[in-house]
Each structure stands twice: as structure tokens, then as C-alpha cells.
Amino acid sequence: MSEEIIKDVIVGENEDYIINMGPQHPSTHGVLRFEVCLKGETVKYLIPHIGYIHRGIEKMCEANTYQQLIHLTDRMDYLSAHMNNEAVCLVVEDALQVEIPERVKYIRTILDELNRIASHQLWWCAFGMDLGALTSFFYGLRDREHILDIFEESFGSRLLHSFVMPGGLMHDVHPNFQKRTKEFIKYFRKKLPEYDQLLTGNIIFQNRVKGIGFMSKKTAIGYGVTGPSARGSNYSCDIRKIAPYGMYDKVQFNEILETGGDTFARYKVRIAEMWESMNIIEQLIDNIPEGDFTAKMKPIIKLPAGEYFRRVETARGELAVYVVSDGNKTPFRMKFRTPNFSNLFVINSLASGHKIADLIAISGSLDLVIPDIDR
């Protein structure tokens, strides 16, 4: 036997060592399987396998009316349920050319931002936990509870609200809504610096995330990555700025951009977005005008035959809804371009060449919600 073959038999240097991460791995936050090819502890490449929670929401939409299919959309990205509902409502309002009341615009925008904060809080606590910092999980959930209580009081549900309807809202918000939201902002302005003290400045945490999973701006555009994940690579892609809806063209806010492109940059974008969301809410919460909570809508909504396209910014990126209508009360075809679908597949180019422990940090920093990928 030549020396080369002996080495190969003993060490297995020319063989691919493949392990499956998932579909029940805690760090994938859902049923997602990575087929990871390793060399030692280094990831050579990885292939994501999806479809474990595919429910065919696009097919189901073809059998439901527009009021009914709202309730399917918050099952996609359940952490940005409100934004998903709003995307469908905006498409319907666009097609029917309904002018919605000012009060509705204010409330929708405030709820968007409250939902964004809640989503980023859950991301923050789960990200810390993935990297071994269990305390962050308790901190994050403690603060998120306040937002969920506000939601529960107004809509009766905490996670999947389906509170927005085509033309306005399902009913008016609770009389306590303004007071409790202001209390929460006051509370969370004190608590958010604790997040920085606990994780951001922690040297162990920084060593785990700095310089890991670099994504260039070109990669982000090519793979269609959007949302905070892309804004960490200095790619300006905020739909709230590009195609404003609700009150976003009236309020003052900055699009958060970081130039690092690594996992830590994506982390910093989300922390800064929580501050920015609180600024937006504070500009609106005192000025909610009185008025109707919905425009006058017919009980059966039929969109004029044609095609409609609308985009919103969810907590994870760009959600686009594309509707083909043939004039009936159900859509002929409904397509959801979900942010996580595009955000997932960039992971091979981010994680290749890093250690397998870094894969956890990278997939955590992309903030994936699996039902949004499968739909």
C-alpha cells in the first residue's frame, strides 16, 4: 500500500463526513434540516432541506375569500403577524381604491412597530440562548410579555391577532391602549440598555460573533436577502423608506445601516431598530385622531380583474404579495414572496469555512422563522 492510501484509510481525509442538523434541533427554531458536510470541525458546505411544515397556504388562499385568507397569512411569519395581515389588506385597498381613515393608519403603524419590537426581543433572547447565555432568554421574554399583554387586551389574542381587516380594523382598540403603550415605552427605554450590558459588551459574546459569517452587499442583493440581515451589510432595503405605507411617510425615522457585514453587525442593526421603533411610536401615540376604525366596505369583496402587487417591511425583511384576480370573490392566484425564503439560502456562502459552532451563531443572526419559508 502506498503511503497515500494508508493515510486515507486512517484519517479519512478524502471522505466527506456528513451530519444532519435538524429537523428537531433547538437552534433551528422550527423544523429545518441542514445537511452539513464537515472536515474536522470546519463546515465544507451545507444544504438546507425544507418542506417539513409546508401547508400550501398559496393553494388554500385560492379557495378562501379575502376576509378569510387574512387568517392564513399570520401563520406564515407568526412573529410579524400584524405586518403579514397588513400586506394583504393593502393589496385589497389598492385594488378597490378605498381611502382608509387616518385613525386606522396611525393604529396600524403603531402596531407594526410594537410587533417589530416584540419580534426583535424574541430574536435577541433566543440568539443569546443559542450561544449559551441562558439569562438573556429570561430578560427578553420578561419585556416581551408587556407587549403581548397590550395585544391581548385589544385583540383578545397574543400571537396571531388577525386584527387588521381590508378597509380598516376588526374593531376599535381598547380604551387603555394609548396609556399602556406609553407605559411600555417608558419601561422599555430603561430596560433596553440592560440588553447591551448583558450581551453587547460581553467579551465572550463578542468573540463568538465578531468576524463570523461575512456577507457582502453584492451577495445580499444577489440572494435577495432583505431586512435587518441585509442592512448589516450596508444594503439600504427598507420598504418603509422605499415605498412608504401607513404613516411612514409622515414620521421621522432613520434606516439603520451597519457596514460590518458580519454576525455582530446584524446583531447591532436589530438592537438599534428597537430604539428606532420606540421613536416612531412616540411620535404617533399622542396624536391618534378620533374617527371610524374602518372605511365602509361591502360584505363581499370582489377585486376587479387584474394583477396587484404590494410590499411591506416585516421584522425580517421584505414581504411582497402578488394577487391575480379574475373578478371573483376568491383570488385566482396568490403569491407571497416571503423574506425568510430568500434569507435562508444565503447561509451556505456565509457558513462555509467556519466552525460548526459558528453555524449556530450565523443561522441565529439571520433570524429565520421556518413556517415563513415553507408557507
Place this chain on the structure above:
Amino acid sequence: MLNRQELTDIIRGFEPETEFPEGTQLLEAFVPAEKIYALVEKLKSDNKSSFNYLISLTAVDFLTHMTVVYHLESTEFRHLIVLKSKLADREDPKIDSLTALYPTAEYFEREVFDLFGIRFNNHPNLQRLFLEDDYGYPLRKDFRDEINIIER
């Protein structure tokens, strides 16, 4: 940001055979299926249009034919167009893949192949994305599933 007329002129200049339907929400252009790759390649590399971001790629089944729908945007100028290609052959629909231009197209195309059965030429890995190999193509309008879908 270019307006509708300027974009129409640019596309006409690259590909005279395109048709532009009237009265649509966004600028739409019907492109012959065999010309789509060449046109998108030019639209992406041209300095004035620079459509470097593929927002979504999907298909619609009209029972008589299928249409592949591309939503393209320029991240520099933020103008947006919709390109469409009609595929007359529903039995074995085929169109060129855009994977070489946009990496994200690889997975959008796998999804369309999975749910509509449209084959993409020159695709590096055309496998089903969500469903099993022997499942039908559920987003086709003539798809029937006796067990899981109750007809009303």
C-alpha cells in the same frame, strides 16, 4: 428613477418583440420564452436600467397556458418592472433558468418546478423543494387531491 415611458423604450430597444399591456398597476412586458434570458441579462448589465434584484419569480396557471412572472427591481434607481413569459405547452413547459444572473433564482425556480412542473433549462440542481417526487403539481388548476382537499 426612470419613468414608464423610458423603461418601455429601453426594453423595446433590447427586444423589439415585447408587448406592453395597457392599464396595469406596474409596468408589465410580455417577452417570448426563448428570449427571456438574453433580455434580463441586458437589463441587468445596462447602466441606465441596472435591474440587479430579483424580487420574486413565480408562475400562474391559466389552464390554456402558463405564465412565468418575474418581478425585477434596481437597488440603485428603485424602478420596478414585471416581465412575463407565456408557455403554451402545458404538458412539458420549459423556460431558461436565470440562476447564472441571480443566485436567488435557483430556489425560486425549484419552488416553481415543485408546485407547477415547469422545467428550467440549465438549472444546476432542479429537484423538488417541498414535496415528494411522486406528488402532483398542486398549484396547477386541474390538480385534484381526493384525500386532502374537499371540493365545495
